[in-house]
Amino acid sequence: AAKRAGRSQYRYFDEGLNAVARERLERESELRHGIEQGQLRLHFQPKVDATTRRVVGVEALVRWQHPRLGLVMPGDFIALAEETGLIQPLTDWVLEAACEALAHWPPEVAVSVNIAAPSFAGADLGERLDALVARHGLQPGRLVLEVTESMLMSDTTAGIARLHELREHGYLLSLDDFGTGYSSLSHVKRFPLHELKIDRAFVRDLYSDGKDRALVASIITLARLLDLQVVAEGVETEQQAAILCELGCTVHQGYLYARPLPEPALLALLGAALPPAATRPGPPPVPP
Numbered sequence: 121a122a123k124r125a126g127r128s129q130y131r132y133f134d135e136g137l138n139a140v141a142r143e144r145l146e147r148e149s150e151l152r153h154g155i156e157q158g159q160l161r162l163h164f165q166p167k168v169d170a171t172t173r174r175v176v177g178v179e180a181l182v183r184w185q186h187p188r189l190g191l192v193m194p195g196d197f198i199a200l201a202e203e204t205g206l207i208q209p210l211t212d213w214v215l216e217a218a219c220e221a222l223a224h225w226p227p228e229v230a231v232s233v234n235i236a237a238p239s240f241a242g243a244d245l246g247e248r249l250d251a252l253v254a255r256h257g258l259q260p261g262r263l264v265l266e267v268t269e270s271m272l273m274s275d276t277t278a279g280i281a282r283l284h285e286l287r288e289h290g291y292l293l294s295l296d297d298f299g300t301g302y303s304s305l306s307h308v309k310r311f312p313l314h315e316l317k318i319d320r321a322f323v324r325d326l327y328s329d330g331k332d333r334a335l336v337a338s339i340i341t342l343a344r345l346l347d348l349q350v351v352a353e354g355v356e357t358e359q360q361a362a363i364l365c366e367l368g369c370t371v372h373q374g375y376l377y378a379r380p381l382p383e384p385a386l387l388a389l390l391g392a393a394l395p396p397a398a399t400r401p402g403p404p405p406v407p408p
């Protein structure tokens with residue numbers, strides 16, 4: 121019945137709206153419905169220590185299991201969510217689902233979540249995260265919040281204050297897609313971060329492009345000077361991995377090691393990649 125009501129509403133607007141706008145409205149209402157009806161899914165991609173091939177962290181990546189279109193990738197709906205305000209309920213769902221999963225994982229694993237600008241700027245983020253992790257019996261240090269340069273650059277003072285607050289609450293902070301934004305080196309120095317993620321645009325041609333190699337080398341040097349963990353995104357080949365290791369970046373995320381996986385497949389990988397339970401502190405991993 122709700123669906124029918126929605127359609128007649130569109131019909132009412134038909135004359136005034138062009139086809140593009142109408143389709144957008146339809147996609148917005150589909151996404152809203154999808155979030156409410158539990159159609160979002162999380163996949164998890166390992167961050168791997170290239171020297172040991174062990175999983176040292178996991179990034180949660182959202183997908184939309186659309187009843188008609190199948191599995192829709194975030195590139196096809198995150199922008200829409202951001203433009204329509206649906207990004208807040210979406211981020212809340214992702215945080216909840218990530219913590220729910222994390223509560224069953226080995227205690228040394230942390231999960232990274234992409235935080236969109238409206239959620240990052242929201243007045244009570246620290247308190248809401250505290251309530252979330254407490255509800256799942258988790259330490260805040262098991263949650264890595266990924267933010268981007270553009271989010272911090274729109275209001276640098278507020279951004280830095282928010283980062284300090286989250287850091288004081290015990291959360292880990294990562295700067296995603298580093299190198300693609302507009303932050304200057306002096307800005308990065310003022311951001312109280314734990315981690316820099318080198319955007320995959322710089323990793324892609326590492327083997328053939330000397331300029332990209334120089335850029336990546338300087339990002340790695342910057343990370344070392346600022347005492348930040350550095351992670352390379354989009355590592356697809358052994359050649360890229362070898363160059364990154366030579367340049368001093370040994371934590372990699374990419375198809376070379378694993379694609380984003382549903383939780384059971386990720387758990388199997390965690391079990392295989394971590395040292396045997398007998399030598400590891402804490403409870404053994406829950407089998408998938």
Ligand code: C2E
Pocket residue numbers: 165180181182193194195198211214234235236266296297320353354355356373374375376380
């Ligand atoms: P991101 O945060 O930079 O995530 C990494 C993206 O790179 C993921 O794409 C991942 O699947 C892809 N990737 C990883 N390794 C490789 C590789 O070796 N080669 C290539 N070509 N790609 C690789 P995905 O899952 O499609 O997500 C795209 C973007 O959508 C993310 O980029 C992030 O900005 C956004 N996103 C994903 N999940 C969420 C979410 O829960 N909330 C928000 N706000 N944004 C999200």
Ligand code: MG
Pocket residue numbers: 179234266296
């Ligand atoms: Mg990310």
Ligand code: MG
Pocket residue numbers: 234268296297
């Ligand atoms: Mg990103």
Ligand code: MG
Pocket residue numbers: 296297317319320353
């Ligand atoms: Mg990224």
